[in-house]
Amino acid sequence: MSEIIVITSGKGGVGKTTTTANIGVGLAMRGNRVALIDTDTGLRNLDLLLGLENRIMYDLVDVTSGRVKFNKALVRHKKYDTLYLLPTSQVKDKSAVNPEQLVELCKEMQKDFDFIIIDCPAGIEQGFKTAIAAADCAIVVTMPEISAVRDADKIIGELGRADKENIKLIVNRIRPQMVENGDMLDMEDINEILSIDCIGQVPDDEMVVTATNRGEPVIAMKDSTAGKAYKNIVGRLCGERIPFYKPPKEGFFAKLKKLFGMF
Amino acid sequence: MLDIIMKVFGKAEKKSGKIAKERLQVVLIHDRASVSPEIMEQLKNDIIAVISKYMVINKNDMEISLANDDESVALVANIPVNSLRHKI
Numbered sequence: 001m002s003e004i005i006v007i008t009s010g011k012g013g014v015g016k017t018t019t020t021a022n023i024g025v026g027l028a029m030r031g032n033r034v035a036l037i038d039t040d041t042g043l044r045n046l047d048l049l050l051g052l053e054n055r056i057m058y059d060l061v062d063v064t065s066g067r068v069k070f071n072k073a074l075v076r077h078k079k080y081d082t083l084y085l086l087p088t089s090q091v092k093d094k095s096a097v098n099p100e101q102l103v104e105l106c107k108e109m110q111k112d113f114d115f116i117i118i119d120c121p122a123g124i125e126q127g128f129k130t131a132i133a134a135a136d137c138a139i140v141v142t143m144p145e146i147s148a149v150r151d152a153d154k155i156i157g158e159l160g161r162a163d164k165e166n167i168k169l170i171v172n173r174i175r176p177q178m179v180e181n182g183d184m185l186d187m188e189d190i191n192e193i194l195s196i197d198c199i200g201q202v203p204d205d206e207m208v209v210t211a212t213n214r215g216e217p218v219i220a221m222k223d224s225t226a227g228k229a230y231k232n233i234v235g236r237l238c239g240e241r242i243p244f245y246k247p248p249k250e251g252f253f254a255k256l257k258k259l260f261g262m263f
Numbered sequence: 264m265l266d267i268i269m270k271v272f273g274k275a276e277k278k279s280g281k282i283a284k285e286r287l288q289v290v291l292i293h294d295r296a297s298v299s300p301e302i303m304e305q306l307k308n309d310i311i312a313v314i315s316k317y318m319v320i321n322k323n324d325m326e327i328s329l330a331n332d333d334e335s336v337a338l339v340a341n342i343p344v345n346s347l348r349h350k351i
Contacts, residue, residue: 146290149287150291153291153294153295154294157295178280179280182280182281184279184283189280
């Protein structure tokens with residue numbers, strides 16, 4: 001029996017799809033059989049992040065409408081052979097799949113996979129409701145920025161109304177230097193504001209961009225700080241206790257040092 | 264010079280991270296307490312039903328609303344009572 005996880009955020013552009021790709025690859029690197037389902041219908045992107053854009057034959061809408069079986073639409077990853085993608089349609093819109101169809105599909109897929117990870121569209125409309133319907137666990141991705149945190153709070157409220165109790169938080173694109181200077185919310189601040197369990201903080205890392213350019217998730221890159229953070233997240237998802245790195249906040253001595261630096 | 268001394272002792276202007284946190288805490292109190300007009304109407308009808316068991320109230324002049332201040336939210340009801348019901 002597999003675990004079904006939805007990756008959601010409310011606000012667009014905080015890194016839902018990047019998170020989905022990296023967690024998927026990370027779980028597959030540990031030998032798990034993983035299916036990633038892109039439900040951002042009309043705005044297909046997960047295929048690009050995984051470098052699978054040229055291998056798509058069928059999509060989610062073909063499966064939910066009964067045209068083909070799901071295993072015919074799944075695209076196997078070139079490098080991680082226990083990782084599969086069910087891409088979504090680029091021509092249909094978000095109403096093309098309804099919650100019942102996705103629940104039914106996940107139920108069917110469960111026997112073949114250890115993890116099913118659903119990439120949710122931005123917003124709180126129908127597409128969001130469809131994406132969360134089948135999930136046992138929700139991961140909310142946010143950024144240390146007020147509008148992203150506010151939207152995350154809204155999403156957490158919506159998940160609660162949909163009786164999703166297992167909710168975890170990832171704070172993406174943290175800039176440690178700014179946190180150190182007191183100019184950015186840190187994981188603890190956001191944790192305190194939203195009061196849900198945090199399973200990861202991912203630093204803003206240029207290697208995410210280069211990785212995306214190449215279609216190879218950053219978790220596979222040895223020297224990447226973001227990749228390391230995603231590895232820790234995958235470990236925590238698998239039940240390991242991995243301590244969080246705490247960037248130091250600016251204290252008296254740091255201020256003093258800075259002052260002398262000025263002269 | 265005074266400015267620099269103030270900075271050393273942490274009395275300088277508030278850091279933007281702290282400002283963000285405080286603004287968020289306030290806005291979320293309001294967001295979390297916001298209720299749709301339909302639910303407000305249902306709540307009003309339920310309150311009328313309960314109070315009407317004990318009192319005759321003026322339904323037309325009653326007001327129910329959520330009042331926000333910076334740190335808390337209150338449900339404020341102003342319900343004019345015409346008379347009490349003595350036999351229940």
